[in-house]
Amino acid sequence: MKKLLTLVVIGLTTNLFAQNVDFKSANFKDDKEGLKAATTAIDKGDEFYKVGMEAVFAVQDFGTNFKSALMEYEKAQKFNPNNALLNYKIGVCHANSTNPVLSIPYIKTAQKLDPKCDPFLDFYLGYTSQLEGKYDEASKYYTVFETEYKKADNFMKFVNQRKKQCVTAKKFEASPVRCWVDNVPTLNTENDEIAPSISTDGSEMILSSNRPNSHEPNALGIYDYEIYSSSLLENWSTPTKLQGPINSNNDDISNCLSYDGTKMLLHRDAGGQTDIFESKLKGNEWSDPKILSIFISTDKNNERYACYNEDGWKIYFCRDNDVRETGSEVMFSGMQNKMKQDFMIATMLTGxxxxxxxxxxxxxxxxxxxxxxxxxHEGMGGYDIFLSKKVQGQWTTPVNMGYPINSPYDDFFFASTANGKFAYISSNRAGGKGGYDIYKVTFWGPEKKPISETEDYLLASIVMPVKDHTIEKSVEVKKKSLTVFKGVTIDAISRKAVEAQIEITDNATGKVIETFTTNSATGKFIITLNSGKNYGIAVKAPGYLFHSENFDIPEGSADNLVNKVIELKNIAIGSKIALRNIFFDVNKATLRSESNAELERLVQLMKDVPGLKIEISGHTDNTGSATLNETLSQQRAEAVVAYLSQKGVSASRMTAKGYGSSKPIASNNNEDGKQQNRRTEFEIKGN
Structure with missing residues (x-):
């Protein structure tokens, strides 16, 4: 009897928990103040919720309205978690967030508590089923909603699109694309990581994130987006904020890194609307972004997500269309003159x-x-990534890139290496660290079909059967072959970066096809070149010997990487360089074998510039006798001169001088300073 009574009590408790509890005074007689606070919070949340839903209907950016509504609704949810309509609204807020997976339990709870709590519940039941990959179930919910929804507005276009997505998703998941899609854990946090943009060789990445930073979070506890960088060694490094004044106190969203890595397009708030800016890399710092032409960054619309085209003459971007209620649209604007940056009126990209x-x-x-x-287009849900090809000067209708690149969640942004083997996207699909995460796409390439082999076992050929190798005729794939040409310009002796001007010439035509300047802090450069040509490279830097060479990229070459270290010879009179890689035995003037590489570079410089005259000087710290230090430094300088003489450098072009401890370049009060003072130098005295 006692056991039966317990079961009855549990049953009653369970039924009570599953019942919808309205925010009425009769249900909360003992806590009227709590009820008042909860209903006040709901009223405040409803104000934001209404504005957000209006933006959704108009296919416009709903901003932080759903986040603001959610913050208020959660206050009421703590007071009463068993209200169907409140659970539904919380679910809708999550559905319109960067973490839509959180909407699923709230929408399902709303259905259990009261399946008629809101006319749109069936639509969002379809939406959450779609997120879970239950496409047939989702289609049924969408059909029910479609049958019962009688309002004469444009919401049915969302329903029709969702129903089509369910069909598309089933088709794509049945025939997945040959690729891996992997979360990149070192890049991601529980916050949003978006807008990956990579160098053409795939070794550097720019991204944006609203992870905690040095700024104050807003009223919702959310930090502004800042722009970060990461380098690929064995794995991607933890992102660090870009140096220079590129980041502001508002959201800064990276859009596109130029192919040579020296410029970047981004968008940020500018006087209450979003506009497109450009920043340039000088040394290690990114410049204060400059707003683009009025024909791109207008004073009436929001513009974002810009990218350069391959030759630098056009910029493609997205602009909100608040007239046609079609959301943001792809536009482009071209220049008449690169030097003047005179962009023309932007045109919507047809097709x-x-x-x-x-x-x-x-x-x-x-x-x-x-x-x-x-x-x-033909999507799987949320944002999908599509591919459009330029055919006879026109962009084709975008084609879905398929599953698993795309999912029922938001999958957007796309940054590819030059060879197309790897790409990076941003997605809020289930299983990530939270919000939008960055994923790496690794393409497998076309499937290799096995050779079909048959054996004809004729009587005369039993011992040695005749084999018939049937191989399908190969299909020629016309693909533009590109080679990434990257490298650094450095001083041949000091190995330090040199800012230099480089000209790339097509030797067949004699035409200069590219002129650029290497980075002043790193000496780095990167460009891409077409296959099937012989190229000349000319490198110039003030005070350095002119450098030139040529190289071939054979016809049909693809996925090549040319990586060059260009060593420039310093010929400026008065130039003085410490030879840090020349080593002697302790307290002796005997050169050690580890010095040979540095000495051979010096030999080559003297041979490349026959008129060069130099002084080789030896220096010590202040430890011990000044006389002994001077003698030792003189002997060491003479040892270097002797080595160069043995290699064919005329003794008349060189002098040896030992200065002992008389010319320190650092303090002798600590070991680090003493180490710097113990050095061999050469100085150009004539040329």
Whole structure:
């Protein structure tokens, strides 16, 4: 009897818990103050919720309205977690966040408490089923909603799109693309990581994140987006904030890194609207971003997600269309003169825009491939990534890149290496660290078909059967072959970076096809070149010997990487360089074998510049006798001169001088300073 009574009590408690509890005084007689606070919070949340839903209907950016509504709703949820309508609204807020997976339990709870709590519940039941990959179930919910929804507005276009997505998703998941899609843990946090943009060789990445920073969070506890960088060694390094005044106190969203890595497009708030800016890399610092032409960054619309085209004459970007209620649309603007940066009136790109939000976009350096994210077209749900190809000067209708690149969640942004083997996207799919995470896409390439082999066992050939190798006729794939040409310009002796001007010439035509300056802090450069040509490279830097060479990229070569270290010879009179890689035995003037590489570079310089005259000087710290130090430094300088003489350098071009401890370059009060003072130097005395 006692056991039966216990079961009855448990049953009653369970039924009570599953019942919808309205925010009425009759249900909370003992806590009227709590009820008042909860209903006040709901009223405040409803104000933000209404504005957010209006933006959704108009395919416009809803900003922080759903986040603001959620903050208020959660106050009421703590007071009463068993209200169907409140659970539904919380679910909708999560559905319109960067973490839509959180919407699933709230929408399902709302259904259990009261399946008629809101006319849109069936739509969001379809949405959450779609997120879970239950496409048939989602389609049923969408159909029920479609049958019962009688309002004469434009919301049905969302329903129709969702139903199509369910069909598309099943088709794509049944035939997945040959690739891996992996979360990159070192890049991601529980916050949002978006907008990956990589150098053409795939070794450097720019991204944006609203992870905690030195600024104050807003009223919702959210930090502003800042722009970070990461380098690929064995793995991607932990992102660090970019140096220089590129980041502001508002959201700064990286859009596109130029193919040579020297410029960047970004968007940020500018007087209450979003505009596109450009920053340039000088040394290690990114410049204060400058707003782009009025034809791109208008004073009436929001513009974002810009990218360069392959030759630098155009900029593609996205602009909100608040007239047609189709969300953001892809536009482009071209220049008449690169030096003047005189952009023309922007034009909408025909053939790639849908009836929903389109963008971000990325144009591959081949100039023939545009990757575009869109909520429209033939998608799987949320934003999907599509590919459009340039055919006879026109961009084709975007084609979905398929599963697992795309999912029922938001999958957008796309940054590819020059060879197309790897790409990076941003997605809020389930299983990440939280919010939007950055994922690496590794393409496997076309499937290799096995050779079909048959054996004809004729009587005359039993011992040695005749084998028939049937191989399908190969299909020629026309692909633009590109080679990444990267490297550094350094001083041949000091090995320090040198800022230099480089000209790349097509030797067949004699035409200079590219002129650029290497980075002043690192000496780095990176460009891409077409196959099937012989190229000349000319390198100039003030005070350095002119450097030139040529190299071939054979026809049909693809996925090549030319990585050069260009050593420049310093010929400026008065130039003085410490030879840090020349080593002697302790308290002796005997050169050690580890010195040979440094000495051979000096030999080569003297041979390359026959008129060069130098002084080799030896220096010590102040430990011990000044006389002995001077003698030792003289002997060591003479040892270097002797080595050069043995290698064919005329003794008349060299002098040896020992200065002992008389010319320190650092303090002798600590071991680090003494180490710096113990050195061998050469100084150019004539040329």
């Amino acid at each position: 790639v825009n849908s009836k929903f939000n389109d963008g971000p976009i990325y144009i591959h350096i081949d100039g023939e491939s545009m990757y575009i994210a869109s909520e429209g």
